[in-house]
Amino acid sequence: DAKTTQPPSMDCAEGRAANLPCNHSTISGNEYVYWYRQIHSQGPQYIIHGLKNNETNEMASLIITEDRKSSTLILPHATLRDTAVYYCIVRVRAGGTSYGKLTFGQGTILTVHP
Amino acid sequence: GAGVSQTPSNKVTEKGKYVELRCDPISGHTALYWYRQSLGQGPEFLIYFQGTGAADDSGLPNDRFFAVRPEGSVSTLKIQRTERGDSAVYLCASSLTLPNSPLHFGNGTRLTVT
Numbered sequence: 296d297a298k299t300t301q302p303p304s305m306d307c308a309e310g311r312a313a314n315l316p317c318n319h320s321t322i323s324g325n326e327y328v329y330w331y332r333q334i335h336s337q338g339p340q341y342i343i344h345g346l347k348n349n350e351t352n353e354m355a356s357l358i359i360t361e362d363r364k365s366s367t368l369i370l371p372h373a374t375l376r377d378t379a380v381y382y383c384i385v386r387v388r389a390g391g392t393s394y395g396k397l398t399f400g401q402g403t404i405l406t407v408h409p
Numbered sequence: 410g411a412g413v414s415q416t417p418s419n420k421v422t423e424k425g426k427y428v429e430l431r432c433d434p435i436s437g438h439t440a441l442y443w444y445r446q447s448l449g450q451g452p453e454f455l456i457y458f459q460g461t462g463a464a465d466d467s468g469l470p471n472d473r474f475f476a477v478r479p480e481g482s483v484s485t486l487k488i489q490r491t492e493r494g495d496s497a498v499y500l501c502a503s504s505l506t507l508p509n510s511p512l513h514f515g516n517g518t519r520l521t522v523t
Contacts, residue, residue, distance in 0.1 A: 327509060338413070338500050338514030339452065382451060388509060394440065394464065397512055399451030 299383045304404040307377075313370040315403055317383030320364040325388045328359060329397065330368045332379040332405075339382065339399075342368065373407045380404050411435065413515035415501050421521045422491055430486040430518045434503030441484050442512060443476055444500040452500055458484060459506065491522045 300318040307313040319328065329344040343350055343357045345366075350357045356369040370377055382402040387395045414433040422428050434441050439460055444452035454468040458478045466476075473491075478484040488495055498519050502512040 329511070336516070338502070338516045339512075341511040341513065344509065344511065380451075386509075394457060394459065395509070396442065396454055396457055396465065397452075398454065399444075401451055 299385055299400055301381075301383050301400065301403045303401065304406070307370075307373045307405060307407050309375060309407055309409050310372055313373040313377065313405060313407070315368040315370075315381050315383075315405065316365065317367070318365045319383070319385050322363050322385050323387075326385045327388060328357065328363075328366050329384045329386050330355070330357065331382045331384065331397075331399075332377075333382070333402070334376075334379045342381075344386070373405075375407050375409070378405060378407045413501055413503055413513055415499075415515040415518050417518060418516065419519045419521075421523060423523055424491060424493060426491050426522075428488050428491055428520065430488075430499050430520070432484045432486070432501030432503075432515060434482060434484070434501070435513055437505070438503035438513075439481065439506045440504045440510075440512075441478060442502040442504075443484070443486050444502065444514075446498045446500055446517070448497075455486075488520075491520075493522045496520055496522045 327344050330342040331339040333339045345357045359366045380402040384397050416431045441458040443455040446452045456476050457465040460481045473489045475487045498517040500517040502514040504510040504512045
């Protein structure tokens with residue numbers, strides 16, 4: 296799987312948008328970008344994933360550059376409860392004989408402050 | 410609905426003892442994964458089940474670690490002759506067997522080997 300690079304930590308003010316960057320310059324055409332987050336003492340929580348188009352759900356937006364070498368996770372109005380470690384993961388498209396396991400890196404520690 | 414359930418939530422054992430960690434996946438999820446997470450690190454893949462069979466056990470660190478899923482639902486991770494280095498949070502995840510179905514994680518079992 297392609298390796299991802301994320302900043303080790305970021306800060307964000309409550310109520311503001313949190314923009315978390317991720318570089319995945321060696322991503323292949325059959326690999327998706329996934330984002331998970333992990334709040335202290337809990338298991339990782341799925342946020343969103345995408346291939347090449349921008350995606351939005353009730354939790355966040357995912358912006359993938361046209362060359363697919365980087366992406367940004369956007370939390371539009373961060374709250375204190377969004378303080379967590381955020382993992383950007385490149386995952387092989389699962390299907391048929393391929394199951395596409397997740398390989399986690401170190402992630403970004405996002406701290407939302409009042 | 411109910412998420413992935415892991416029991417016990419905490420387990421303390423003495424070096425050399427045998428332990429079993431249980432995972433109840435989300436109903437209907439045929440894919441099941443075990444991960445291990447050490448302090449300050451991202452989760453590390455151990456083993457993947459598709460139904461009853463272990464389709465990928467490449468992450469198991471050595472032959473002291475074994476996992477089963479006899480009826481294609483509940484899974485048990487077994488560790489023989491535990492060592493202090495086995496202390497970690499053991500996470501279980503499940504997913505549908507559909508292309509790009511996200512993994513849903515439990516909150517893990519914190520294993521401490523004294």
